[in-house]
Amino acid sequence: MSQLTVYAALPAPLAGAAPPPEDAPLLRTEDPHEIARALSPHGVRFERWRAATPVTPAMSPEEVIAAYSADVARLQAEGGYVTVDAVSMWPDHPQREALRAKFLSEHTHSEDEVRFFVSGRGLFCLHLDGRVYQVLCCEGDLISVPAGVRHWFDMGAAPRFTALRLFCDPAGWVASFTGDDIAGRFPTLT
Secondary structure, rough: OEEEEEOOOOOOOOOOOOOOOOOOOOEOOOOHHHHHHHHHHOOOOEEOOOOOOOOOOOOOHHOOOOOOHHHHHHHHHHHHHHHHEEEEOOOOOOHHHHHHHOOOOOOOOOOOOOEEEEEEEEEEEEEEEEEEEEEEEEOOOOEEEEOOOOEEOOOOOOOOOEEEEEOHHHHHHOEEOOOOOOHHOEEEEE
């Protein structure tokens, strides 16, 4: 189930000092409308989509994209996205550990990061205005993180998802790492 958990973004501890205790969440909700309302003021889009036709694991990426063609076309028209693809990750993927480690560090992109979860789940963590918004995206969830927003992504130790990705320019989606260790101070996806 989709979930939003909001934490205060605690500063890094001083050298030799004990790390700060994990604060209680400021907000936790599984209501998709409340998730969208909490993210919208930051320019983050959160929507729930339904396929026009049943989606199965045997479908090709083109067939999966076609099942969501109306929503994809709407987003392309609104955001100028010219490329859409489907990507899958599974527990025995040979690069899963390296890919997970790479995106667990806070980074930004020069264009929006737009993901729709056809199946499975992933955790987007957004560092916004002194808070961390952890958005657990599941099957049927679309999230669009605006260009320049500090964030990290956790696919979990045993990832299993298929997601649609929309780009204005796939080359513009290169991660620019901030060097902030903030991601290590918050819960990960188990």
